[in-house]
Amino acid sequence: MLMSYREALNQAMREEMRRDSRIFLIGEEVGYYQGAFKVSKGFVEEFGPQRVVDTPITEAGFTGLAIGAAMAGLHPIVELMTMNFGILALDQIVNNAAKIHYMSGGQLSVPLVIRGPGSAAHQLGAQHSQSLEAWFCHVPGLKVIAPATPHDAKGLLKSAIRDNNPVIFIEAQLLYGTKGDVGDGEYTIPLGVAEVKRAGRDATIVAYSKMLLLALEAADQLSREGIEVEVIDPRTLKPLDIPTIVASVKKTGRLVIVEEGWHFCGLGAQIAESIYAAAFDYLDAPIQRVTGEDVPMPYSRPLENAAIPDKARVIEAVKTLCGTQ
Amino acid sequence: MIMPSMDRVDLLFLYRQMLLIRRFEEKSAEMYALAKIAGFLHLYIGEEAIAVGAIAALRPDDYAISAYRDHGHCLARGSDPGQVMAELFGKATGLCQGKGGSMHLVDAPRRFMGGYAIVGGHIPLATGLAFATKYQTLDLVTVCFFGEGAIPSGQAHEALNLAALWKLPVIFVCENNRYGMGTPAERAIALYADVAGTARSYGIMAERVDGMDVLAVRDLMRKVVEQARGGKGPFFIEAMTYRFMGHSMSDPAHGHYRTKEEVEEHRKRDPLLLLKQTILSNNLGAEADFIQLELEVGEVVTAAVRFADESPFPPLSDLYDDVLAE
Numbered sequence A: 001m002l003m004s005y006r007e008a009l010n011q012a013m014r015e016e017m018r019r020d021s022r023i024f025l026i027g028e029e030v031g032y033y034q035g036a037f038k039v040s041k042g043f044v045e046e047f048g049p050q051r052v053v054d055t056p057i058t059e060a061g062f063t064g065l066a067i068g069a070a071m072a073g074l075h076p077i078v079e080l081m082t083m084n085f086g087i088l089a090l091d092q093i094v095n096n097a098a099k100i101h102y103m104s105g106g107q108l109s110v111p112l113v114i115r116g117p118g119s120a121a122h123q124l125g126a127q128h129s130q131s132l133e134a135w136f137c138h139v140p141g142l143k144v145i146a147p148a149t150p151h152d153a154k155g156l157l158k159s160a161i162r163d164n165n166p167v168i169f170i171e172a173q174l175l176y177g178t179k180g181d182v183g184d185g186e187y188t189i190p191l192g193v194a195e196v197k198r199a200g201r202d203a204t205i206v207a208y209s210k211m212l213l214l215a216l217e218a219a220d221q222l223s224r225e226g227i228e229v230e231v232i233d234p235r236t237l238k239p240l241d242i243p244t245i246v247a248s249v250k251k252t253g254r255l256v257i258v259e260e261g262w263h264f265c266g267l268g269a270q271i272a273e274s275i276y277a278a279a280f281d282y283l284d285a286p287i288q289r290v291t292g293e294d295v296p297m298p299y300s301r302p303l304e305n306a307a308i309p310d311k312a313r314v315i316e317a318v319k320t321l322c323g324t325q
Numbered sequence B: 001m002i003m004p005s006m007d008r009v010d011l012l013f014l015y016r017q018m019l020l021i022r023r024f025e026e027k028s029a030e031m032y033a034l035a036k037i038a039g040f041l042h043l044y045i046g047e048e049a050i051a052v053g054a055i056a057a058l059r060p061d062d063y064a065i066s067a068y069r070d071h072g073h074c075l076a077r078g079s080d081p082g083q084v085m086a087e088l089f090g091k092a093t094g095l096c097q098g099k100g101g102s103m104h105l106v107d108a109p110r111r112f113m114g115g116y117a118i119v120g121g122h123i124p125l126a127t128g129l130a131f132a133t134k135y136q137t138l139d140l141v142t143v144c145f146f147g148e149g150a151i152p153s154g155q156a157h158e159a160l161n162l163a164a165l166w167k168l169p170v171i172f173v174c175e176n177n178r179y180g181m182g183t184p185a186e187r188a189i190a191l192y193a194d195v196a197g198t199a200r201s202y203g204i205m206a207e208r209v210d211g212m213d214v215l216a217v218r219d220l221m222r223k224v225v226e227q228a229r230g231g232k233g234p235f236f237i238e239a240m241t242y243r244f245m246g247h248s249m250s251d252p253a254h255g256h257y258r259t260k261e262e263v264e265e266h267r268k269r270d271p272l273l274l275l276k277q278t279i280l281s282n283n284l285g286a287e288a289d290f291i292q293l294e295l296e297v298g299e300v301v302t303a304a305v306r307f308a309d310e311s312p313f314p315p316l317s318d319l320y321d322d323v324l325a326e
């Protein structure tokens, strides 16, 4: 069934909340406002204000509250209006959610989903345009997901909600309106499993979230020029499905990693290291990375465009690897 | 009775400042519709009396700092409307050379220390500015503007406590416009009926003021600025106001979290209208003065748009400039 990314998230949460009364949604404007990006449309009407909880602007407070509630047996879904505001909740996420199971020797667990949009939209300025997934991936005890399509968003969110760990689920403002086919009926997608989104033989591109769409566009264009690119979406960033990428690299011998986040200490650096360790002998050339520029996001349109990866840069990276440039 | 603070020149100046903000904001909305301005745009329409009244009580070397709804504070501080508009357009001639945008205006020479888009995040900065001026034994004050939506945030509480603990010369101006996006204060703040009480609980002197009355705001500010300058520590003002427009350009003018009637009710207490009535009823000005001010301000805003429009975008070579200081 064709639906938007936003509707897919809405369905995933709705189905899970109908199934399990321990699940509740909490965050700013999730109830009466229907969500800042209308993801929870109709929720307060269906589930009532006890399970769809509007909060004051207190990210540390309500995230911590959700962690406490999870410790006592509930399954909270925390909506962060954007991931930028998750920085205010980082103490709760890193010092509490990620460690409580381990510190307690497995006595306590924190089944919790923290979701909201990451990455840039259009000219939202330096404090509202950040891709922070690498920060979360760095922390043992967290799982991190960044789906790109409505189908993946729905299946992965349902799995995240059923997981017994804190899961960071990163959406994107510019993805909410995108449409795609979503599987009919009940389905879940397991965490930690990548998907080959397009098969090819000449080079592999790894890209996730919004950047997957860019990679697929680049692959289309390259195909018209005779270069067949394999595009892999890890979907779950942690735990990362290395074997699927390795299998592709063994076939193509070339790898480009695309991410919107900053270059230095970005996720691509980690993926590259994993591939060098597992498949060095199969690589025909050094791995190429296409990333956001290492600057706070400028507001001005031409500068912002220059700071975010675009199709031309992805194509150039592939051509450099293939020796056609 | 004409109070000593009711001087014709002063009053017409206050009116002009509020009118400048009003017309500037209306023009910004137009420019947003034409896609000359992008991203988030939060208009200050309806709340002009607070920025204008509060800043009128400051010296040019005092500090001011604001949240993301910051055009009004920046203009009231005396920033060049052309440079402000150019910043909204993302142009090289903007206050921040296009790097900041609407939510992050900064005019350091005018001691406007910026607009910040993380709710509550700039309140500790204000205490830091005040800490510095005290440390430097300067007799300066800092005024910090923020919405009532920031009151529940931990950063606000930590900053209030520090300001009280160390008697810092900072004036917190809470612009209570009843809503944080779609959430009314009574669904967000435990002490919603007395937001100033939050500050009192930290031992900070606090008062509520009619934020639609620019003279009331200015007069209260004059009093508390002198206190703070004299070493009496922080003060907290809860200025009751209302935003006439949506939260930002992506939020409809009234939305379903409030009624059209409620908006109309508050528009009757338009701060420009109130001051105009005061001026007219005290015979401190005539209709002709207001016509003249409209013309003047209209020209300023038109020139600002022309300047912004004709200015170049920053060159791509600017991208890595100013990531780190020299």
Ligand SMILES: Cc1ncc(C[n+]2csc(CCOP(=O)(O)OP(=O)(O)O)c2C)c(N)n1
Binding pocket: A028, A057, A059, A081, A085, A088, B069, B117, B118, B119, B120, B146, B147, B148, B149, B150, B175, B177, B179, B180, B181, B247
């Ligand atoms: C920490 C944080 N959480 C959420 C947001 C999103 N947000 C932007 S403005 C706003 C409402 C703020 O309301 P208020 O402080 O009353 O200011 P007003 O818009 O009324 O001037 C929210 C929730 C944010 N910018 N920062």
Ligand SMILES: [Mg+2]
Binding pocket: B147, B148, B149, B175, B176, B177, B178, B179, B180, B181
């Ligand atoms: Mg408000």
